[in-house]
Amino acid sequence: MARSRYLLFGMLLFAQALWAAPRQLDAYRWDNVARIVAIGDLHGDYDSYLTVLQSAGVVDRRGRWIAGDTHLVQTGDIPDRGPDTRRIIAHMARLGGQAEKRGGQVHNLLGNHEAMNVYGDLRYVSAGEYSAFAGKRAPVLRDRYYKATLEALAASDPEQAAALPADHRAQWDLSHPLGWVEHRFAWDPRWDPKGELFLWTMKTKVAIQLNDLVFVHGGIGSTYCGNSLESMTTMARAALGGGDPDAPGILRDEAGPLWYRGLAGVDPAASTETVDAILGRHGAAHVVIGHTPTDGVIWPRLAGRVIMIDTGISAAYGGHVGWLEVTREGLFAGYRGGRLRLPMDDGQRLEYLDAVIALQPANPALPKRREALRAGTLDAPPANVAPTPAQPLEAAAICGTAR
Structure with missing residues (x-):
């Protein structure tokens, strides 16, 4: 009898562990991921990149994976402006192998700067690069x-x-x-055609979904709302291998997922209806984006529907260490000085921003953001993104027609 109880108890524990384990639903979607760490644009700064991963508990002092079954997401724009693109990519490739051995995973997304380097727009390649x-x-x-x-x-x-x-x-x-x-x-x-960084870029994805979060570099607007995660990557890979830098399409489309800033509140700003349609299309609660710098803060918009994570990690943008961390306890913003729960109510963002300023008192951009927030300009674009006097809303999306 006792043996039967132990056997039943063991089976229950096994079933519970199996149920709680991360599940890969397909090549673009994972469920039951217990911990997610997401970082934004790196722009060729290896030292700052490593600092972020160490601060988030992803790697040790020697850059080795210590995060168990964590999923690490990098939302694109590793190249340009700094000298260390190749070094970062090589390290992330090694890290991916280490993570898989421990049940974790590294996800690299395609940014506009990866695409630019492939099709030959070299305006932002640094001398050091x-x-x-x-x-x-x-x-x-x-x-x-x-x-x-x-x-x-x-x-x-x-x-x-x-x-x-x-x-x-x-x-x-x-x-x-x-x-x-x-x-x-x-x-x-x-x-x-077998260039090392071209082949690496061809393995990146435009967008993925972990639990109820969709991750993409620039954003998804009404133009691509009807596309599946897979179709956007299929389109991008076809364009990357096409060899025509002047060909229109997903890589250069300002309304496309590599360049779009409407989710960040930049003209034409995405409406709440558009965002809800996008989230509904994918059965998600949040869309996480890089591309548009936030001057050092993990920034939620539209009651947490949109989460901006391009804090400006690279020295070219101030070297602001920040990451998004998702656990079973909720969504958190990580900084060198500590971790803060991310507000899901826009009315709580002022209190949150005050806490971020307390963690980063030397960042002069954050008080300016606070002033704009208090003045009612809740999502004014940062200084390096041209503002508009009035930001018209994008037409509400009707998801269902893919490009």
């Missing part, structure tokens, strides 16, 4: 590429080639620093 790619053969590779460009020009337009100014090479070198060629081989499939 190119230097990080420059190996011993960098001068030779650059000379070969320069020679190839001259030969191509001479073949297509001999007169223009003959009229090049005496300082053409010097000017060309300024826009093609050492490491530029290696950078293109790594990112651009037209240079190398």
Whole structure:
């Protein structure tokens, strides 16, 4: 009899553990995840990236996974503005393997800056980034590429080639620093379809869902409201491998999930009806976004329907350490000085912001945000995003027609 009771007790414990374990529903959705840590844009700053993960209890001092079955989400924009893109991506790849051995997972989402590096928009690549790619053969590779460009020009337009100014090479070198060629081989499939960072980018996803939270880089508006999570990634991967930087589509669409700022309150701001339609489409309660900097605060909008997590982790944006943490106890904002429960009522945001300011007294942008909040401008875009006098609402979405 006693043996039967022990057996029954053991079966109940096993069933309970099985029920509580994370479940992967498909390639884009997970349920019953006990702990989620989400971080926003990193922009090439490895030191700040590691500081965030250490502060959140995800890695130890040597950068090794210590978070058990936690799911880590990085919402895109690892490249540009800083020098450490390759280093961050390499570390996240190692971290993913370590996490899986312990029941956890690392999710990398596609941001507009990953896409830009693939299709060749290099406006924000830093000098340090190119230097990080420059190996011993960098001068030779650059000379070969320069020679190839001259030969191509001479073949297509001999007169223009003959009229090049005496300082053409010097000017060309300024826009093609050492490491530029290696950078293109790594990112651009037209240079190398097996480039390491291109292949890594092709593994990222546009959006995923963990429990009742949808994660995406820029946001989902009425234009893409009817799309499934899978379809957006399928469209993006097709465009990434297409090789035409001028082709319109999901990678460059300002209303698309990589660029859209309407969920962040930027003109045209998404209406509550639009957000509710998006959440209803996916059976979710929250959508978590990066892309639009918040000057150092994990910021909820529309009663927590939207959660903005681009705190400006990179030194290029102030080095503001912050992360979203989701547990069975609720949603929390993590900072160096501590963890705060995220308010799900917009009326509680002033009290929350006061608590954040107490944790970050040296951040001059937060008191300005507080002033705007008290003045009734609840979601004024940060200084580096052009404001509009009146932010018209986007038309309410009708989800069901996919692009």
